Amino acid sequence: MKNLTTLAFGLTLLATTPVMAELLDLEKDELTFGFIKLTDMAPLAVAYENGYFEDEGLFVTLQAQANWKVLLDGVIGGQLDGAHMLAGQPLAATIGYGTKAHIITPFSMDLNGNGITVSNEIWEQMKPNVALMDDGRPQHPISASALKPVVDSYRDAGKPFNMGMVFPVSTHNYELRYWLAAGGLLPGYYSPGDTSGQIGAEVLLSVTPPPQMPATMEAGTIYGYSVGEPWNQQAVFKGIGVPVITDYELWKNNPEKVFGISAEFAEANPNTTIALTKALIRAAIWLDDNDNANREEAVEILSRSEYVGADEEVIANSMTGTFEYEKGDTREVPDFNVFFRYNATYPFYSDAIWYLTQMRRWGQIAEPKSDAWFIDTAKDVYKPEIYLQAARMLVDEGLADEADFPWDSDGFKAPTPAGDVIDGIGYDGKAPNAYLESLPIGLKGDQTVVGNEVKG
Amino acid sequence: MTAIDPSTLDSEARRARLFTRINKADAWFQVLGLAWVTPMLKAAAGDNPRAQLGDIWRLLGVPLLAIALFLGAWATLAPTVQTSLGAIPGPAQVWKEAGDLHQDARRTWKKEAAFYERQDARNAKLIKAGRSEDVKERIYTGQPTYYQQIFTSIKTVFFGFLIASAIAIPLGIMAGLSVTANAALNPLIQIFKPVSPLAWLPIVTMIVSAVYTTNNGLFSKSFLVSAITVTLCSLWPTLINTALGVASIDKDLVSVSKVLKMNTWTKITKLVLPSALPLIFTGLRLSLGVGWMVLIAAEMLAQNPGLGKFVWDEFQNGSSQSLAKIMVAVFTIGIIGFLLDRVMFALQSMFTFSAQR
Numbered sequence: 001m002k003n004l005t006t007l008a009f010g011l012t013l014l015a016t017t018p019v020m021a022e023l024l025d026l027e028k029d030e031l032t033f034g035f036i037k038l039t040d041m042a043p044l045a046v047a048y049e050n051g052y053f054e055d056e057g058l059f060v061t062l063q064a065q066a067n068w069k070v071l072l073d074g075v076i077g078g079q080l081d082g083a084h085m086l087a088g089q090p091l092a093a094t095i096g097y098g099t100k101a102h103i104i105t106p107f108s109m110d111l112n113g114n115g116i117t118v119s120n121e122i123w124e125q126m127k128p129n130v131a132l133m134d135d136g137r138p139q140h141p142i143s144a145s146a147l148k149p150v151v152d153s154y155r156d157a158g159k160p161f162n163m164g165m166v167f168p169v170s171t172h173n174y175e176l177r178y179w180l181a182a183g184g185l186l187p188g189y190y191s192p193g194d195t196s197g198q199i200g201a202e203v204l205l206s207v208t209p210p211p212q213m214p215a216t217m218e219a220g221t222i223y224g225y226s227v228g229e230p231w232n233q234q235a236v237f238k239g240i241g242v243p244v245i246t247d248y249e250l251w252k253n254n255p256e257k258v259f260g261i262s263a264e265f266a267e268a269n270p271n272t273t274i275a276l277t278k279a280l281i282r283a284a285i286w287l288d289d290n291d292n293a294n295r296e297e298a299v300e301i302l303s304r305s306e307y308v309g310a311d312e313e314v315i316a317n318s319m320t321g322t323f324e325y326e327k328g329d330t331r332e333v334p335d336f337n338v339f340f341r342y343n344a345t346y347p348f349y350s351d352a353i354w355y356l357t358q359m360r361r362w363g364q365i366a367e368p369k370s371d372a373w374f375i376d377t378a379k380d381v382y383k384p385e386i387y388l389q390a391a392r393m394l395v396d397e398g399l400a401d402e403a404d405f406p407w408d409s410d411g412f413k414a415p416t417p418a419g420d421v422i423d424g425i426g427y428d429g430k431a432p433n434a435y436l437e438s439l440p441i442g443l444k445g446d447q448t449v450v451g452n453e454v455k456g
Numbered sequence: 457m458t459a460i461d462p463s464t465l466d467s468e469a470r471r472a473r474l475f476t477r478i479n480k481a482d483a484w485f486q487v488l489g490l491a492w493v494t495p496m497l498k499a500a501a502g503d504n505p506r507a508q509l510g511d512i513w514r515l516l517g518v519p520l521l522a523i524a525l526f527l528g529a530w531a532t533l534a535p536t537v538q539t540s541l542g543a544i545p546g547p548a549q550v551w552k553e554a555g556d557l558h559q560d561a562r563r564t565w566k567k568e569a570a571f572y573e574r575q576d577a578r579n580a581k582l583i584k585a586g587r588s589e590d591v592k593e594r595i596y597t598g599q600p601t602y603y604q605q606i607f608t609s610i611k612t613v614f615f616g617f618l619i620a621s622a623i624a625i626p627l628g629i630m631a632g633l634s635v636t637a638n639a640a641l642n643p644l645i646q647i648f649k650p651v652s653p654l655a656w657l658p659i660v661t662m663i664v665s666a667v668y669t670t671n672n673g674l675f676s677k678s679f680l681v682s683a684i685t686v687t688l689c690s691l692w693p694t695l696i697n698t699a700l701g702v703a704s705i706d707k708d709l710v711s712v713s714k715v716l717k718m719n720t721w722t723k724i725t726k727l728v729l730p731s732a733l734p735l736i737f738t739g740l741r742l743s744l745g746v747g748w749m750v751l752i753a754a755e756m757l758a759q760n761p762g763l764g765k766f767v768w769d770e771f772q773n774g775s776s777q778s779l780a781k782i783m784v785a786v787f788t789i790g791i792i793g794f795l796l797d798r799v800m801f802a803l804q805s806m807f808t809f810s811a812q813r
């Protein structure tokens with residue numbers, strides 16, 4: 001079977017390899033890209049290993065980075081020409097939360113791909129509050145309300161309840177907060193004078209680099225965490241924790257990582273920017289081709305020590321459309337990792353705006369902002385025009401399908417229906433302030449955090 | 457009065473010559489850590505085999521036995537410790553992983569060769585199409601092999617160590633010659649000597665980023681950061697030992713220099729350096745050892761290329777082979793540290809005069 005697929009793949013390659021496409025006039029052809037060891041860096045590894053970068057005349061070095069801060073500083077400082085980034089990073093850098101620098105993104109990397117895991121001990125305490133299906137397995141999705149009594153008992157005993165996430169402006173932080181708040185737990189606010197994000201918190205969140213999550217939980221420093229794959233499945237394999245929810249169940253097909261470059265770089269090297277976007281789009285197409293037929297091969301690539309380096313079976317667990325919660329409780333999640341379907345790679349303004357609303361919701365954006373500000377900021381960072389230029393060239397070269405791209409989109413996804421979100425609150429990117437009003441916990445309207453209080 | 461048989465005399469002389477040679481070579485064997493060769497040679501040359509056997513046992517048998525015992529203990533105890541990455545690997549797995557690393561390196565070499573083939577093919581096509589101005593010669597950009605990581609680390613440590621020596625030896629001589637300079641330097645040495653490399657690292661990173669702004673200079677930023685961190689930590693042993701060596705020159709020699717009215721430069725080159733050299737070398741040996749240790753830590757923390765990054769990456773990979781790979785790195789680091797020390801020891805034996813001058 002495997003031979004057949006490789007044969008088929010070889011044939012398609014033969015059929016689609018351009019004879020010698022007219023190369024863009026590249027301003028810079030030796031590039032260094034950073035990434036963090038997570039499965040969603042796959043488009044970078046695939047573009048390198050399948051020679052898509054080379055086809056564009058790019059000579060790329062891929063470098064694993066220690067953590068998100070180092071990676072961001074690398075892109076700002078110019079040691080890295082671009083990187084696999086958290087969607088919140090270019091936005092936060094551009095509005096000056098943390099390090100100020102204008103970073104843009106021409107390419108969204110994927111949808112979904114994260115999970116929230118708790119340690120075995122916490123899972124045992126949560127289990128009595130989780131509804132069961134007829135076959136005795138837990139009913140998914142599990143709400144954080146099942147965790148609430150556990151957190152309360154810890155607080156009564158005077159013990160802080162700690163959980164980990166990967167970066168203050170990470171999707172994982174916002175997803176963990178969303179899940180906790182939807183279950184009635186307060187994850188704490190940020191304020192200009194206090195960037196710990198623990199003001200008024202019932203659950204204390206702290207930063208841990210993704211690959212160290214399992215080890216940190218094992219050491220008892222945190223009781224659970226929100227992180228991308230393979231670090232949730234790793235906890236199952238090591239027998240140290242249980243993933244309770246995937247972000248697909250939290251918000252169906254939510255936007256995840258982006259590929260970030262500095263605005264300066266894009267301005268100085270417009271053709272290079274288009275060329276690298278082309279290579280990444282081709283990688284994304286390959287990853288989702290014929291219903292994930294190439295995923296096994298992608299898993300093998302990712303398991304090499306220079307990329308993610310975890311065991312093949314751990315990576316395969318989520319990459320091939322299943323997800324294991326408790327040991328042995330494996331369920332189908334066909335869209336756990338989406339790299340191209342549903343316009344996953346198009347940088348939608350509405351995705352950027354959702355991240356900005358979460359920054360506002362938890363006080364990272366301290367002052368109230370108008371709807372126009374949200375939209376303008378999104379347009380400052382997300383660059384669908386570059387993406388469409390690259391896509392157009394690929395279609396002309398016969399490497400992509402005209403029908404796969406939203407040529408006429410205004411940059412906004414259709415509003416997310418309430419049924420696709422765990423707490424039944426829909427999201428429309430065109431009305432960010434109205435969306436903030438609709439969320440029960442979090443800052444809205446003119447509210448600000450002063451000292452330890454929400455005012456306004 | 458019996459005449460001595462000339463042939464016996466001859467052979468006696470030959471034997472004596474042979475033993476002189478063996479004893480001369482012994483000095484080198486000592487340097488190379490091959491001291492056990494000497495008794496073997498002596499036994500082969502016909503010296504009392506009994507006494508030599510004792511030496512061989514002491515110099516070769518005991519160490520080998522100790523290593524065997526260590527391996528045995530490791531092999532039996534390792535599987536009993538279960539970590540979340542599986543059991544601690546024993547010697548067999550570590551050996552296998554060393555082989556795997558070599559296979560990985562070979563895979564990378566293959567990929568590299570393929571890359572250059574593709575590049576040549578592309579360029580040939582371009583030349584055929586009359587677009588020779590588009591021909592590009594680029595260097596392969598794959599992951600560094602394990603051997604490259606080792607080489608990077610050694611390069612970095614020597615660069616940092618050379619800078620450190622270039623700073624420390626002159627300063628040490630100054631401090632040794634002048635009481636004032638010594639008084640001035642002493643508090644600084646006392647304060648900075650105990651500082652951990654990891655505390656220097658963020659500061660060095662910031663300064664290098666600020667000062668060294670080109671991204672395509674002679675050195676990469678990461679290389680400079682690692683090397684300067686090594687410099688800052690390996691300065692001190694050389695500095696202190698040099699100062700000590702210079703300060704403790706024989707008073708007679710100092711008087712001689714006064715009588716001969718030597719100028720400072722001559723005094724330093726002809727008197728001070730030769731007599732302080734043994735201590736300077738002791739300092740250098742210590743420095744290189746410290747530098748090597750510091751470098752691995754700095755590479756780990758700053759994710760700069762080299763063995764330290766290799767260890768950290770493997771730790772982060774958390775695959776079932778990670779622990780064994782890290783152990784391979786540990787042995788590599790240890791062996792290289794030992795070899796570096798031997799190199800310094802050899803240099804010291806070459807440059808310093810014997811103690812009985």
